[in-house]
Amino acid sequence: MTMTSTGTSLPDFGAGQLTRPRRRIAVTAIGGYFVDGYDLLILSGALLGIVPEFHLGPVELGLLTAAAFLGMSCGSALSGPLTDRYGRRVVFFASMSLFVLGSLAFLLTQEAWQIIVVRFVIGFAIGADMPAAAALIAEFIPARRRGTYTALGGVAWMLGSVTAIAVTLLVFTTLGASHWRWAMATGAIAAVVLLFLRHRTPDSPHWLRSKGREADAQAAWRYATGDTDEAPLPPVSETATGYAPIGVLFRRPLVLVLLGIGFYWFCNNLYGSAILLYQPTLINRIVTPSTFTALLFTASTSLLAVIIGLIVCFHVVERIGRRFLAIAGTSIVVLAAFVIWAGFSSSATVLIAFAAAIGFINGGTSLAFYAWSPELFPTEVRGRAIGVINMVGKLGSVAGTFLLPLVFEALGRGAFLVIAAIAALNVAMIAVFSIETKGQSLDEVQVTARRRFGGSAV
Numbered sequence: 001m002t003m004t005s006t007g008t009s010l011p012d013f014g015a016g017q018l019t020r021p022r023r024r025i026a027v028t029a030i031g032g033y034f035v036d037g038y039d040l041l042i043l044s045g046a047l048l049g050i051v052p053e054f055h056l057g058p059v060e061l062g063l064l065t066a067a068a069f070l071g072m073s074c075g076s077a078l079s080g081p082l083t084d085r086y087g088r089r090v091v092f093f094a095s096m097s098l099f100v101l102g103s104l105a106f107l108l109t110q111e112a113w114q115i116i117v118v119r120f121v122i123g124f125a126i127g128a129d130m131p132a133a134a135a136l137i138a139e140f141i142p143a144r145r146r147g148t149y150t151a152l153g154g155v156a157w158m159l160g161s162v163t164a165i166a167v168t169l170l171v172f173t174t175l176g177a178s179h180w181r182w183a184m185a186t187g188a189i190a191a192v193v194l195l196f197l198r199h200r201t202p203d204s205p206h207w208l209r210s211k212g213r214e215a216d217a218q219a220a221w222r223y224a225t226g227d228t229d230e231a232p233l234p235p236v237s238e239t240a241t242g243y244a245p246i247g248v249l250f251r252r253p254l255v256l257v258l259l260g261i262g263f264y265w266f267c268n269n270l271y272g273s274a275i276l277l278y279q280p281t282l283i284n285r286i287v288t289p290s291t292f293t294a295l296l297f298t299a300s301t302s303l304l305a306v307i308i309g310l311i312v313c314f315h316v317v318e319r320i321g322r323r324f325l326a327i328a329g330t331s332i333v334v335l336a337a338f339v340i341w342a343g344f345s346s347s348a349t350v351l352i353a354f355a356a357a358i359g360f361i362n363g364g365t366s367l368a369f370y371a372w373s374p375e376l377f378p379t380e381v382r383g384r385a386i387g388v389i390n391m392v393g394k395l396g397s398v399a400g401t402f403l404l405p406l407v408f409e410a411l412g413r414g415a416f417l418v419i420a421a422i423a424a425l426n427v428a429m430i431a432v433f434s435i436e437t438k439g440q441s442l443d444e445v446q447v448t449a450r451r452r453f454g455g456s457a458v
Contacts, residue, residue, distance in 0.1 A: 017142070017225070018141065018142055018145050019224065019225055019226045020226075021223055021224050021225075021226065022140050022141060022142075022224050022225070024200075024201075025136060025137075025140050025201050025202075025224065026136075026137050026140065026141055026149045026152075027197070028194065028197045028198045028201055029092075029132075029133040029136045029137045029153075029201075030133070030137070030149070030152055030153045030156045031156065031190075031193075031194040031197065031198075032095075032096070032126070032129040032130065032133045032153075032194070033133070033153040033154065033156040033160070033370070034156040034157065034159060034160035034163075034190060034194075035096070035099060035126065035129075035160060035187065035191055035194065036126045036129075036130075036157055036160065037156070037157035037158055037159065037160030037161040037164070038160035038161065038163055038164045038187055038190055039068070039099075039103075039122060039126065039160075039164070039187050040068070040161065040164075040273075040276070040277060041160070041161035041162075041164035041165055041168075041276075041298070041302070042164040042167065042183055042184055042186070042187060043065070043068070043119070043184070043277070044164075044165075044276070044277050044278075044298065045164065045165060045168030045169075045172070045180075045183065045298075046168065046180040046183055046184055047061075047064075047065075048172075048177050048180075049172075049177035049178055049179070049180035050064070050115065050180055052177075053178065053180075054111075054112045054115075056112065058405040058406055058409055059406075060112060061405055062401065062402035062403070062404075062405050062406065063116055063402070064112065064115060064116050064119065065277055065278075065401040065402070066397070066398045066399075066401045066402040067116045067117075067119035067120045067123065068119040068120065068122055068123030068126070069123060069269075069273065069394045069395075069397035069398040069401060070120060070123065070394070070395075070398045071119065071120040071121060071122065071123025071124035071125075071126075071127060072123040072124070072126050072127030072130075072390065072394035072397070073123075073127060073390070073391045073392075073393075073394035073395050073397075073398065074123075074124055074127065074391075075095070075123065075124035075125060075126065075127025075128035075129075075130075076127040076128065076130055076131060076386070076387045076388075076389075076390035076391045076394065077127075077387055077388070077391040078128065078387075079091050079095065079127065079128035079129070079130070079131045079132065079383070079387055080131045080383045080384035080385070080386060080387015080388060080390075080391075081246075081383070081384050081387065082383075083131045083132045083135060083383030083384070083386075083387070084207075084380070084381065084382070084383040084384050087203045087204075087207055087208075088132040088135050088136045088139075088203055088204050088207060088383070089132075089201060089202065089203040091128060091129070091131070091132040092129070092133065092136065092198060092201065093195065093198060094128070095125050095126070095128035095129035095132070096125070096129060096191050096194055096195050096198070097195065098121065098124065098125035098128070099122060099125035099126065099187070099191045100188045100191045100192055100195070101121075102118055102121040102122040102125055103122065103184065103185050103186075103187035103188035103191065104185055104188050105118045105121070106118055106181050106184040106185045107181050107182070107185050109181065122187075123394075127390060127391075127394060130386065130387075130390050131382075131383045131384075131386040131387045131390065132383065133153070134150065134153070134370070134373060134374040134386050135204060135207070135374060135382050135383050136201070136204055137149055137150050137153070137374065138374030138382070138442065139205070139206040139207065139374075139379070139382075139442075140204065140205075140224055143439065143440065143441050143442075144318070144439065145318075146371075146375065147317040147318045147322065147371040147375075147437075147438055148313050148314065148317060148318055148371075150370050150371040150372075150374055150375075151309075151312060151313045151317045151367040151368075151370050151371040152313050152370075153367075153370040154309055154313075154362065154363070154366045154367035154369075154370045155306060155310060155313060155363075155367070157362070157366070158302055158305045158306045158309055158362050158363065159306060160190070161276075161302045161362075162299055162302045162306065163190075165298055165299040165302065166299070167183060167186055168183050169296075169299075171183040171186075202216075202219070202220035202223055202224070203216065203220060204220070204379075205217040205218075205220045205221040206379040206442075207379060208220060210379050210380055244378075244380035244381050246381070246384055248380075248381055249377075249381055249384065249385055249388070251455060251456075252453055252454050252455025252456075253449040253450050253452065253453035253454060253455040254377065254381070254385070254449070254455070256433055256453040257376050257377070257433075257434075257435070257449050257453065258377075258385065258388065258389070259433050260429060260430065260432070260433025260434045261369070261372060261373055261376060261389055261434070262388065262389050262392045262393075263426070263429045263433070264326060264369065264426060264429065264434070265369055265373070265389055265392060265393035265396070266392050266393055266395065266396035267396060267422055267423065267425070267426040267429075268330070268361065268365050268366060268369065268393070268396070268426065269393045269394060269396035269397040269400065270396035270397070270399055270400040270422060271333070271337070271361075271400055271419040271422055271423060272333075272361040272362070272365070272366065272397075272400075273397035273400050273401055274397075274400035274401050274403075274404040275354075275357055275404075275419070276358060276361070276362070277401055278401075278404055278405070279297075279298050279301070279354065279358065282354075282408070283297055283298070283351075283354070297351065297354075300355070301354065301355045301358040301359060302358070302362070304355055304358070304359040304363070305358055305359045305360075305361075305362035305363035306363065307359075307363070308359050308360065308362075308363030308364060309362065309363035309364075309367055311363075312325060312363060312364055312367050317367065317368070317371050317438070318438055318439070319438075320438075321436045321437075321438040322368045322371050322372040322436065322437055322438060323368075323430070323434050323435070323436045324436075325364060325365070325367070325368040326365055326368040326369070326372070326430050326434070327427055327430050327431060328364070329360045329361070329364030329365035329368060330365050330423055330427045330430065331427055332356060332360045332364070333357055333360055333361055333365065333419075333423045334420050334423040334424045334427065335356075335420075336353045336354075336356040336357035336360070337353075337416045337417070337419040337420035337423060338416070338417065338420040339352075339353040339356075340353045340354065340357070340413070340416040341413050341414065341416040341417040341420065372437060373385075373386055373389055374386060375437040375440075375442060375445050376435075376437065376445060376449070378442070378446055379442070435448050435449055435452050435453075436448075
């Protein structure tokens, strides 16, 4: 139980056992990350068919690959306020429904600009799903397991990417690269399955209670915990803020927390998305293997990331913490990018460094973010905070995926020295503007933030 400022006793929604319904809710939320990973890597392989069909140059290729990330940024920015005002559940369903329609629209595309528009819509749907999914996991899963389940979103993302590569290889070997539209449309299958699995997911008791919807909060809580006791829970405090103004995010301590996690996610996406998306293309240019060899290497690095991610989820994030994982993982990325730059003439060195960079971005630094970001902000502004952070992060993906072809064209291997410098700056920012959240309830995290950065509660 937790206490409000008026002394009213409230149930601790972050306590208790990890029941089957709680686990089911988390899995349906994590499924959104699977769809995200699937979508990005299905495009990565499809580019091998899209680029020659439409004769795309560096600028057109940058626009195509950046379109989805721009859509994610817009989707997260809009979804955050909707998630806080109207609930996690409604956004949870609407976003995935839009993804289904967008995936099927690839079958109708005939011009490059049409693909760019559809990619924006797809990205908007994915971006809209993220604040609701992250909030639901954070608000339903017990504190002692919350980091594991929020970080598993990153593993699901990587499994989605591996599945996408397998599907791409299947389509390309049976039908040929010219049938990339069918490969892109397969994203609708995973989204339809996810929509079916989500139909029983209730809204968050945290959010319902912040709105004064006591009966609904009790019903959602009892469904999640399997509690059959019909005795009423204590009433919500009269001081509950409900829908807090966005301005609270820009006051201490939340503004400094927002600055730290926002900068971290921007940089992680700036170089991470670009390296991952262009991996087959870069490998072809650097090492000049066959097309399918590049795809197989991409699948191998993704599987490596899955292995690292599972170790992180079950043995690192709850024992050592999010902050250490972010600093250590980003430091490895600095080293890997430097090695790629320094060892460009050695194929083996470049391949090993690529594997390390992708493995620790997707299996380490990204997982730290997934575990971290939903915990850092209070219920009343959690959706908008995650929306803002995702918007900033995806703008990093827009910049990275648009600029990497141009920077690589201009600097060659020097592009990776630039990446190393950005990642080093990211390490410094994490060290200054971050707090550890492992093992703390959502309320305790806010106390930690005020102690670290000053300021007052929402």
